[in-house]
Amino acid sequence: MVARIAAAHDALTLPNLVECPQCKTPRLSHQVCPNCGYYKGVEVVEQDKDTKKKS
Numbered sequence: 564m565v566a567r568i569a570a571a572h573d574a575l576t577l578p579n580l581v582e583c584p585q586c587k588t589p590r591l592s593h594q595v596c597p598n599c600g601y602y603k604g605v606e607v608v609e610q611d612k613d614t615k616k617k618s
């Protein structure tokens with residue numbers, strides 16, 4: 564049996580990733596950033612307050 568390796572074909576099924584302008588994390592296009600909760604410069608998802616403290 565020959566193992567078939569799908570390469571270029573699979574690229575079409577990959578989600579469209581864009582870099583989050585807020586935290587530079589790759590996220591799905593047209594989706595709220597799962598890391599910082601920002602979308603188009605607006606905080607859409609309210610994050611846990613503790614995670615925002617950087618002191």
Ligand SMILES: [Zn+2]
Pocket residue numbers: 583584585586587588596597598599600601
């Ligand atoms: Zn982000």
